[in-house]
Amino acid sequence: MEADVKTIQYANYINGEGVDGKDLVEVVNPATEEVVGRMALASEKELVSAIQGAEEAFHEWKGMSADVRAGYLEKFYEKILQRTDDIARMITLENGKPIKEARGEVMYAASFIKWYAEEGKRVYGRTVPSKGADQRIQVWKQPVGVVAAITPWNFPAAMITRKLAPALAAGCTFIVKPPKETPLTAVLLMECAEAAGIPKGVIQMVLTDDEVFSRTIQHSDQVRKLTFTGSTEVGKLLMRQSADTMKNISLELGGQAPLLVLDDADVDKAVEGTMASKFRNAGQTCICANRVYVQEGIYEEFVMKLKQRMEELTVGNGLDEHVDIGPMINQDGYNKVSRHVDDALDKGGEIVTGGREFDRESLSRNFYAPTLILHAKDDMLCMTEETFGPVVPVQKITSDEEAIRLANQTPFGLAAYFFTESMSRGTKIAEALEYGIVGWNNGAPSAAQAPFGGAKQSGLGREGGSEGLEAFLETKYLSIGI
Known part of the structure; x- marks a missing residue:
């Protein structure tokens, strides 16, 4: 070749x-x-x-x-x-x-x-x-x-x-x-x-x-x-x-996976789980976390640590052993990600790291930098549609009930994730989530020996x-x- x-x-x-x-x-x-x-x-x-x-x-x-x-x-x-x-x-x-x-x-x-x-x-x-x-x-x-x-x-x-x-x-x-x-x-x-x-x-x-x-x-x-x-x-x-x-x-x-971080979560574990779920294949997976909900008690710590981890990612040609994030599959994929980010900014979102511009050197036009968006809202495209790219919108929440309501507020039900150290809270949330695949303190649930598939329109x-x-x-x- x-x-x-x-x-x-x-x-x-x-x-x-x-x-x-x-x-x-x-x-x-x-x-x-x-x-x-x-x-x-x-x-x-x-x-x-x-x-x-x-x-x-x-x-x-x-x-x-x-x-x-x-x-x-x-x-x-x-x-x-x-x-x-x-x-x-x-x-x-x-x-x-x-x-x-x-x-x-x-x-x-x-x-x-x-x-x-x-x-x-x-x-x-x-x-x-x-x-x-x-x-x-x-x-x-x-x-x-x-x-x-x-x-x-x-x-x-x-x-x-x-x-x-x-x-x-x-x-x-x-x-x-x-x-x-x-x-x-x-x-x-x-x-x-x-x-x-x-x-x-x-x-x-x-x-x-x-x-x-x-x-x-x-x-x-x-x-x-x-x-x-x-x-x-x-x-x-x-x-x-x-x-x-x-x-x-x-x-x-299709999916529209939520990721819930409750206030008793191990923040480091939650950040690593988010990274594992979101950035595999540059976010181009059907089960990747598409929208992140974090309880207010640990919101600032989670956002700070997630931002640090995202800025450690290397974007480039996948043949380089050191690269973590490759390109969107084509310009249509890039344009969809760009449209979702622009919509979030128009509706009050704030980019704290990433965005579309970065040094491409000899790379194609299909690359999009890992992007963290704060102040996400329910009506943003990135919170209602599958972005299929390396974008993490984060919304602050106050209660378990709000987390479950927002997570289930979609016609899709492929995968969902949540982080809590409480067996009692976790069991209740796992039972309430209307999804075929649920990761509890785990951002990478797929395995050959486990049943993979979704509920509702997934x-x-x-x-x-x-x-x-x-x-x-x-x-x-x-x-x-x-």
């Missing part, structure tokens, strides 16, 4: 073969705006071929024992680990996140493969007592069928494996459409799958136009499940489209943990007369 990356062309992975295309998508490094490579854009005909291949492979794959499928997944896991540096570098090149975060993402992505290799062996049915001596009742768990997945750009490796691993472990076959911004990481994952010997057709990777993919997938009776991570707006559209073929659907959608279903495997299984009830 060092010679002339602009000439490198990457292929789709369909029925075990690399498939080139006439139309190419340029993949751009958001840190430098240089072309990383060119990715083939598949046609509708090639997508249909992938669906047919996945359907054919499904009948063989589902018939394998869980141990055999686990063996393939273990080899897949090993191949990913062997290429950790290659995959991490690709993530940084096409996504922009710091290389140390990219390595962490590769390990996180691989952890789903490892977890579900084992969890797939624990798909249990059950025998149910019948009402008569001449009847036996059994409950079986069987794979849904062909699965289509649409994944986002912010975690180009982990958001694929979080869906792929349980699907394969359950006995399903899998078609993924990666985003146009970051498809090359997906190519490397396909190379790892092929090197692991996973049979042809079990995994397909097809980059095509959004409309072509959704129309073809939604109209296909062979595709029995759709899993999507992205915006609530698109999730609602996909849900409506899936009605005609009654697809099984999982949606991991989605349907769960990924990760045993719940993530259930999402790819159908329940069959068998009544036997004897």
Whole structure:
């Protein structure tokens, strides 16, 4: 890749073969705006071929024992680990996140493969007592069928494996459409799958136009499940489209995460938790803290210490080992952050560190400095919309009741965080928060073995943990007369 990356062309992975295309998508490094490579854009005909291949492979794959499928997944896991540096570098090149975060993402992505290799062996049915001596009742768990997945750009490796691993472990076959911004990481994952010997057709990777993919997938009776991570707006559209073929659907959608700091919190712990939640991937995560509420008793101390920690962050090209904050994915992302900050200033907010201007040197226009805004108010865009950038708006609160009311004052319910050293207060707040994921004195709750997903308009279903495997299984009830 060092010679002339602009000439490198990457292929789709369909029925075990690399498939080139006439139309190419340029993949751009958001840190430098240089072309990383060119990715083939598949046609509708090639997508249909992938669906047919996945359907054919499904009948063989589902018939394998869980141990055999686990063996393939273990080899897949090993191949990913062997290429950790290659995959991490690709993530940084096409996504922009710091290389140390990219390595962490590769390990996180691989952890789903490892977890579900084992969890797939624990798909249990059950025998149910019948009402008569001449009847036996059994409950079986069987794979849904062909699965289509649409994944986002912010975690180009982990958001694929979080869906792929349980699907394969359950006995399903899998078609993924990666985003146009970051498809090359997906190519490397396909190379790892092929090197692991996973049979042809079990995994397909097809980059095509959004409309072509959704129309073809939604109209296909062979595709029995759709899993999507992205915006609530698109999730609602996909849900409506899936009605005609009654697809099984999982949606991991937008968030608007609150972070509550109560007056008995360990302030240092709260500051570090805020840093861990807010600044991963420059704030471009669906579960990052988007609005911070701090009780008045420790407000000044918290703000002072958070400001100090934020000013220690290094902004720059993610390939530099010392960089903590990379770029926004593109100018649209930058402009949204800028609009939120301008709106906050217009409504009385005060920037105490950061703001958009800083020395970019040879960097692109996509960088935004970590920004701390005080005097945040309920009507500010940064308090009502997902900013998806390195901006921390802080609002002073007076009571636990106010904290809970403000936290729940949103149609979204993906993740929430709070900090208190009181077991009694913490238990009450955890129970009251209307969110699928809650971090108590913890700003980084994600794990392969834990169920990930939201309430209200933040989605349907769960990924990760045993719940993530259930999402790819159908329940069959068998009544036997004897």
